[in-house]
Amino acid sequence: MARSAQIDVAVRFSETDLMGVAHHAAWVTWLEMGRLALIDGSGLPYTEIARTHHLTVVSVSLRIRRPLVFGDVACITTVLDRVGSRKVRFAYELHHRDSGVLVGTGATEHVCVDLEGRSSRLPDRVVAALRREPAPP
Template sequence: MARNAQIDVAVQFSETDLMGVAHHAAWVTWLEMGRLALIDGSGLPYTEIARTHHLSVVSVSLRIRRPLVFGDVARITTVLDNVGSRKVCFAYELHHKHSGVLVGTGATEHVCVDLEGRSSRLPDRVVAALRHEPAQPR
C-alpha cells in the first residue's frame, strides 16, 4: 500500500517560537495538512467523509531532526501506512525543500467514529478510496 501525497509548506512567522524556530505545534498542523492532501487526493474529499464519520486522532508521534525557521519551506510526504476495519495509520517525512535534508518524521493513528463520537467501522467507500479500489457492497 504505497499511497502518498506531497505538499510544500512555508514556515510562517506566527509559527515560530522565542528561539526563532518553528514551534512543535506547527509541525503537528503540517502533518494534518499532508494527511488531508492524501485523503482529498484519493477521490473522496474529507468533507464528504465528515458528513457521516470522522477520523479521530488517537496517536501522534513526531521526531524533529533539524529545526526550521521563518521562510524555510518543508516538503511533506505523507504515506498511507495501514487501513484496517476501524483504524487508519499515516507516516510522514518532512524534508527541507531546497536542501533535501530530512528535518522530521512522524506518524499518526486514527480511529473511525460516527457523528456522535462512537467507534465505527470505516465505511467501505472510504476504505476503497484510500486503497484506490472499487467499493464492494456488503
Template sequence: MNVSTAPARVDLANAVAAVDVAVRFAETDLMGVVHHAAYVVWFEVGRVAWMSAAGMPYTEIAAGGHHFAVTGIQVAYRASSRFGDTVRILTRLAELRSRQVKFSYELRRVADNAVIATGVSDHICVDLEGRTGKIPPAIAARLWSGAAALAREQVSPVPSGAPTSS
C-alpha cells in the same frame, strides 16, 4: 481489512502525496525556530492533502457522517526549520484496518532537501456522535483505490540523487 489484505497489492510506500507549506512567523519560537507544535499541524495538512489526492476528500467523509479521530501522534525531530523556509510534507497511508487508519509523514526543507521530521498518526473511525465503528466499505474502497492510483503515478516529489539528511 489491513495492509496485507489490500486489493491488488497496493504499494503503499509509493502512494505519496506532497504539499509544500511556507513557514509562517507565528509558527516560530523566541529562537526563530519552528515550534514543535507546528509539526503536528503540518501532519494534518499533509493528511488532508493525501486524502484529496487519493480522491477521498475529508469533507466527503465528514458529510457522510464519519470522522477519523486522532488516537496517537509520534514525531521524531531531525533538523530545525525557520521562518521563511518552505517545508515539503510527504504523506503516505501506512495502514488501513476495519476501524483504524494510520498515516506516515516525512517533512523536508525544500532548500536543501533535509529531513526535518518524521512521524505517524493513528486514527479511529467515529460517527458524528463520537461513537467508534467500522470504516464504511465505500470509504475504505476509495482509500485503497486512491492509494493504488497514487502509487501508479510514481511521481517522486524528491528528486533522485538529491542531497538528504537523516
C-alpha cells in the same frame, strides 16, 4: 504501491517560538495538512467523509531532526501506512525543500467514529478510496 501525497509548506513567522524556530505544535498542523492532501487526493474528499464519520486522532508521534525557521519551506510526504477495519495510520517525512535534508518524521493513528463519537467501522467507500491505486503522473 502505497498511496502518498506531497505538499510544500512555508514556515510562517507566527509559527516560530522565542528561539526563532518552528514551534512543535506547528509541525503537528503540517502533518494534518499532508494527511488531508492525501485523503482529498483519493477521490473522496474529507468533507464528504465528514458528513457521516470522522477520523479521530488517537496517536501522534513526531521526531524533529533539524529545526526549521521563518521562511524555510518543508516538503511533506504523507504515506498511507495501514488501513484496518476501524483504524488508519499515516506516516510522514518532512524534508527541507531547498537542501533535501530530512528534518522530521512522524506518524498519526486515527479511529473512525460516527457523528455521535462512537467507534465505527470505516465505511467501505472510505476504505476503497484510500486503497485505490493512485493514477499515474
